[in-house]
C-alpha cells in the first residue's frame with residue numbers, strides 16, 4: 001500500500017513532504033523496489049557454492065582481497081566526505097560516524113590478514129566500476145546521495161547472510177556469522193527526512209539501483 005501511494009504521487013508529479021506523512025518510508029521503498037537484484041545476487045554461483053561448501057578456497061581469497069580494497073577506498077572517500085562542510089549537520093555527523101566505523105573495520109581487516117600497511121590492490125573490472133561510481137557520487141553529487149550509495153552494501157550483506165543456510169560446520173560460516181549483525185536501519189531517519197520530494201526519491205532510487213547492481217556484479221564476478 002505504501003509503495004502504491006508513493007508511485008501514485010510520483011506519477012501525478014506532486015512534490016510533497018514525506019516528513020509530514022509518517023506513512024512514507026523511503027528507506028524501505030528503495031529496498032523493496034530493488035530487491036529483485038538482492039534475490040539475483042543470492043542466486044550467484046559464488047554464494048550458492050559458498051552455502052553448500054563447494055566454493056574453491058582461492059575464489060574466496062580473491063573475493064576477500066577485493067573486499068579489503070573496497071574497504072580501504074571507501075574509507076578514504078568517507079574521510080573526505082566527513083571533512084566537508086555538509087549541511088544539514090545530521091548528514092555531516094552521519095558521515096563522521098560511517099567514517100569512524102569503516103576505519104575501525106578496515107584496520108581490523110588489515111590486522112587480521114597481517115598487513116603492516118595499506119596494500120596496493122589491483123581492482124577487478126567489477127570493483128573498478130563500483131568504486132568509480134562512488135567517486136562520481138563523492139565529487140559530483142550532494143552528500144546525501146553518497147549516503148544513498150553506501151546503503152546497498154549495508155543492507156544487502158546482512159540480508160544475504162540471513163538468507164544463506166550455511167551450517168556452522170561449513171568453512172564459510174564465519175562470513176555468514178560476521179555479516180548477519182549489520183544495522184542498516186541507521187540510514188532510515190536520515191533518508192526519510194531528507195529525501196523529501198518525489199524528484200529526490202527518484203534520483204535516490206536510480207543511485208540505489210546502480211549500487212545494488214554493482215554489488216551483484218562484484219559477487220557474480222567473484
Ligand SMILES: *[C@@H]1O[C@H](CO)[C@@H](O)[C@H](O)[C@H]1NC(C)=O
Nearest residue numbers: 035036039040041042043044
Ligand atoms: C529469486 O531468484 C530465483 C533464482 O535465483 C528465482 O527462481 C525466483 O523466482 C526469484 N524470486 C523473486 C521473488 O524474484
Ligand SMILES: *[C@@H]1O[C@H](CO)[C@@H](O)[C@H](O)[C@H]1NC(C)=O
Nearest residue numbers: 045048049050052053054055
Ligand atoms: C554445490 O553447488 C554446486 C554449484 O551449484 C553444485 O554443482 C554442487 O553439486 C553442489 N554440491 C552440493 C554438495 O550440494
Ligand SMILES: *[C@@H]1O[C@H](CO)[C@@H](O)[C@H](O)[C@H]1NC(C)=O
Nearest residue numbers: 038039042159160162163164
Ligand atoms: C530472505 O530472508 C528474509 C527474512 O530475513 C525472508 O523474508 C525472505 O523471504 C528471504 N528471501 C529469500 C529469497 O530466501
Ligand SMILES: *[C@@H]1O[C@H](CO)[C@@H](O)[C@H](O)[C@H]1NC(C)=O
Nearest residue numbers: 016017019088193194195196
Ligand atoms: C527537505 O529536506 C531539506 C534537507 O535535505 C530541507 O532543507 C528542506 O527544508 C526539507 N523540506 C521540507 C518541505 O521538509
